[in-house]
Amino acid sequence: MARTTGSDGGKTEAAVREAAVSLIARLGYEAMSMRQLAAEVGVQAAALYRYFPTKEDLLFTLMREHMEGLLKAWETARPTGADPVTRLAAYVENHIAFHIERRHATHVSNMELRSLSHERLTQVLKMRTAYEKELRAILRDGAETDAFEIDDTGLTAMALIQMMTGVIVWFRPGERLSIAEVTASYLSMTMRLVGATISHGTARPSGRAGDAVAL
Amino acid sequence: MARTTGSDGGKTEAAVREAAVSLIARLGYEAMSMRQLAAEVGVQAAALYRYFPTKEDLLFTLMREHMEGLLKAWETARPTGADPVTRLAAYVENHIAFHIERRHATHVSNMELRSLSHERLTQVLKMRTAYEKELRAILRDGAETDAFEIDDTGLTAMALIQMMTGVIVWFRPGERLSIAEVTASYLSMTMRLVGATISHGTARPSGRAGDAVAL
DNA sequence: GAATTAATTGAACGTTCGTTTTATTAATGC
DNA sequence: GCATTAATAAAACGAACGTTCAATTAATTC
Numbered sequence: 001m002a003r004t005t006g007s008d009g010g011k012t013e014a015a016v017r018e019a020a021v022s023l024i025a026r027l028g029y030e031a032m033s034m035r036q037l038a039a040e041v042g043v044q045a046a047a048l049y050r051y052f053p054t055k056e057d058l059l060f061t062l063m064r065e066h067m068e069g070l071l072k073a074w075e076t077a078r079p080t081g082a083d084p085v086t087r088l089a090a091y092v093e094n095h096i097a098f099h100i101e102r103r104h105a106t107h108v109s110n111m112e113l114r115s116l117s118h119e120r121l122t123q124v125l126k127m128r129t130a131y132e133k134e135l136r137a138i139l140r141d142g143a144e145t146d147a148f149e150i151d152d153t154g155l156t157a158m159a160l161i162q163m164m165t166g167v168i169v170w171f172r173p174g175e176r177l178s179i180a181e182v183t184a185s186y187l188s189m190t191m192r193l194v195g196a197t198i199s200h201g202t203a204r205p206s207g208r209a210g211d212a213v214a215l
Numbered sequence: 216m217a218r219t220t221g222s223d224g225g226k227t228e229a230a231v232r233e234a235a236v237s238l239i240a241r242l243g244y245e246a247m248s249m250r251q252l253a254a255e256v257g258v259q260a261a262a263l264y265r266y267f268p269t270k271e272d273l274l275f276t277l278m279r280e281h282m283e284g285l286l287k288a289w290e291t292a293r294p295t296g297a298d299p300v301t302r303l304a305a306y307v308e309n310h311i312a313f314h315i316e317r318r319h320a321t322h323v324s325n326m327e328l329r330s331l332s333h334e335r336l337t338q339v340l341k342m343r344t345a346y347e348k349e350l351r352a353i354l355r356d357g358a359e360t361d362a363f364e365i366d367d368t369g370l371t372a373m374a375l376i377q378m379m380t381g382v383i384v385w386f387r388p389g390e391r392l393s394i395a396e397v398t399a400s401y402l403s404m405t406m407r408l409v410g411a412t413i414s415h416g417t418a419r420p421s422g423r424a425g426d427a428v429a430l
Numbered sequence: 431g432a433a434t435t436a437a438t439t440g441a442a443c444g445t446t447c448g449t450t451t452t453a454t455t456a457a458t459g460c
Numbered sequence: 461g462c463a464t465t466a467a468t469a470a471a472a473c474g475a476a477c478g479t480t481c482a483a484t485t486a487a488t489t490c
Contacts, residue, residue, distance in 0.1 A: 115243070162378050189374055193407050194407075
């Protein structure tokens with residue numbers, strides 16, 4: 001056999017991407033073979049090389065597009081000229097929504113970085129850093145205007161991102177909690193963590209929780 | 216050649232474990248070959264099979280002992296009969312100290328779970344769940360005695376663990392922050408996140424940060 | 431409807447993998 | 461110092477890997 005009836009390059013490529021994301025998320029990049037991937041798509045292994053020149057090219061494409069999507073999503077969701085609390089809330093909501101929606105792709109982007117060449121790793125990390133920088137800027141603004149009370153901006157940003165991204169590890173759609181409930185809880189935890197001053201009305205008291213137990 | 220002068224089974228096995236942890240952490244379990252590992256130890260690949268019957272046995276041994284170590288460390292550090300704030304502080308301090316000290320092993324235990332057989336995966340997850348259960352118990356006690364203000368105990372526990380374990384992703388010893396500084400910051404963030412009542416002296420006010428921005 | 435292009439198959443390539451087997455030498459026990 | 465046991469090397473096994481190549485057929489173009 002050769003070309004099959006109804007075959008379409010565009011559709012096949014999309015099917016390859018989709019199957020690759022879920023297969024890599026489940027088995028890991030190294031453990032997934034090109035033959036396995038091809039079988040999932042319903043095609044011979046050789047056919048994959050029409051769309052991606054190497055296995056690593058495939059991985060890199062998935063990661064790059066994931067990061068581009070994340071940055072684009074934030075560009076769209078980001079409120080312009082708002083106060084730090086509003087901006088932080090938008091960041092948290094966007095982050096959680098995006099990551100829950102793309103659990104598998106996030107898994108791939110976070111876990112398989114070591115399989116990239118140095119150059120490509122740098123590219124992906126650059127995008128990631130740009131995204132994290134947005135959060136640090138919000139935290140810094142909030143700290144400077146006393147909207148937040150933060151020890152260390154960089155450390156707090158990393159802690160928040162790890163906490164939020166961690167959702168994909170345990171969250172399963174359709175279980176005990178809805179996406180809205182999870183998002184609301186994380187938003188509330190985030191605001192407490194950064195010591196956010198209550199924004200609407202009530203003034204915030206001076207005594208900070210945690211002070212008494214700090215080393 | 217055969218047996219080499221000065222060779223010692225105990226030392227070789229220890230060297231294999233050590234090399235395996237750092238090699239798997241750096242390359243990933245699937246990407247590390249037994250020949251690579253043997254070369255790192257300064258031995259032929261066949262010699263490894265004297266100590267570990269298969270590659271997966273080696274991985275499982277590393278993971279099981281890591282988890283056993285974590286549980287044992289907590290058993291030792293756990294304060295008995297103390298209030299929730301003290302117990303939570305001890306949990307955070309133990310968790311961060313243990314994970315910073317064993318960054319590579321933690322990486323292995325968290326990232327390579329999918330390479331275990333179903334049965335062994337279950338064993339490791341059982342230990343992990345037992346460890347997480349300790350945190351949930353502390354949070355529940357704190358919530359019931361109004362020492363903490365928590366939306367959802369399970370969700371908060373997961374968020375905290377993800378946040379704390381995330382330290383190993385970005386923390387490098389000898390850089391900007393010391394272990395003590397990092398621990399103090401995480402402790403402070405944790406206490407705010409759970410809405411801990413200030414324990415020594417000052418009463419805690421009613422208005423909670425985050426309320427105003429919750430969905 | 432012939433020529434061209436797009437999509438895929440099937441077979442093969444050289445390499446590397448985890449693992450096993452057999453032989454060989456160092457340390458140990460008596 | 462001889463017998464035994466411990467620790468390793470060296471070579472080989474079949475299987476699986478990523479990738480390439482030539483052949484073949486479906487769709488498209490004119």
